């Protein structure tokens with residue numbers, strides 16, 4: 122089976138339960154605080170492992186985050202490629218979750234943005250043609266990682282989240298499969314024809330295919346479900362009704378379960394449904410990687 126490498130962030134998530142997300146100039150009290158394992162890279166590795174795949178995680182962190190790595194290992198992620206270095210701290214996220222389960226996140230990168238080219242060479246040296254590399258936008262040297270992975274013939278998946286303007290400077294034409302939500306998809310396509318409810322996701326998916334004809338796109342669209350687009354063909358799965366407690370990690374769950382379903386041989390529409398189901402379970406529970414379902418709850 123193809124090996125999967127997640128090269129990405131690992132964070133300590135400090136999660137505050139609030140009645141509403143704080144606004145400029147306001148001071149509010151939280152109902153509770155918890156310290157959870159997180160980071161988009163670590164979360165996506167956890168989702169892949171919980172779905173039953175063999176997955177390796179390569180992150181960069183300080184020793185203060187060892188407990189997060191231990192949680193990831195307990196979920197059967199091979200964390201052996203992660204670099205711990207006490208000259209910096211582990212990345213962290215300050216997360217507010219409101220009464221409707223919506224969140225807002227402030228990131229401090231810490232070790233996540235301390236990768237060197239030689240770190241990436243050493244990590245990629247353990248992987249070869251047709252293995253899968255999964256990246257997000259919370260580490261440095263993504264351009265280098267994409268170029269080197271492409272040179273070695275790895276299949277590159279990229280979740281450009283959180284989205285920023287530097288993303289357009291990356292060698293995006295080398296990405297095999299993008300994972301985007303509605304905002305990231307619209308930003309990537311420089312889409313101006315409507316936003317929010319007014320977006321025609323089918324047209325957006327087609328535009329992404331036109332801009333990056335060699336790539337495929339997995340587009341999550343909230344209440345509109347999820348889309349997959351490749352070579353001008355678009356597939357769709359409807360959203361699932363669910364109770365929302367905490368949306369943190371929902372996108373990471375979707376991404377991990379979609380890749381898992383495809384690696385396990387499920388067709389595209391079924392993989393979209395599986396990923397939707399997994400993400401709907403995550404949002405019904407508190408936390409990020411700890412709230413993700415295991416394979417028996419989904420497949």
Ligand code: RIB
Nearest residue numbers: 132159160161214370409
């Ligand atoms: O996608 C959710 C994650 O984003 C959180 O776990 C937080 O650490 C941020 O990276």
